[in-house]
Amino acid sequence: MVDLRSKIHGAGxxxxxxxxxxAYHDRVASDADGVVTTHYLDARVHPGDRxxxxxxxxxxxxxxEARSTTGFANSARYTPVQLASIEQAAADNVTDLTDESGRVVGRxxxxxxxxxxxxxxxxxxxxTLAPTELSVGEDTDGRDIRAQIVESVTAARRARDAARALVSETVGSAVPRG
Incomplete structure (x- = not known):
């Protein structure tokens, strides 16, 4: 989960x-009549955000979440009215999400x-919804927003692991041998 503590990012x-x-098409709950009552939305900090x-x-x-392919669930419950508000605030900053075969599975x-x-x-x-200047479309390398998120997270994990290795190496070399 993203860490948004003020001691890291400042006030606000x-x-x-x-x-x-x-919003994936298959992540909804419906009532007995088939009317969607809940959307399970996966919200993430945009990789271009500060x-x-x-x-x-x-x-x-x-x-x-044991049933998830990654072992974790990243969705929270939102009402249809809340999703409509998100759609309205996004305006044209929207993109289709596709699976490996190119089939649209969400937005x-x-x-x-x-x-x-x-x-x-x-x-x-x-x-408090408003438009953002950060696009959810493909970047200049043709990567969709999910790939951009993965790249941002992967870079942070590599940096974290490199820092840990450096600390471990430094601590290991500081131990007197004898």
């Missing part, structure tokens, strides 16, 4: 955060909003 660390909100560098996860929610929306805690999860405050 959870305000006006640039986000990527991914708080993203150094983060080993950009997900707002990260909880263990990603770029927005800016404050974050809040709801039932122990960090969620988008849909009352």
């Amino acid at each position: 660390a959870t305000q006006a955060v640039n986000l990527v909100v991914m 708080r993203a560098p150094g983060q080993t996860s950009l997900a707002l929610v990260s909880k263990k 990603a929306f770029g927005v800016r909003a404050d974050l809040l805690i709801n039932s122990g999860e960090v969620v988008v405050n849909t009352r």
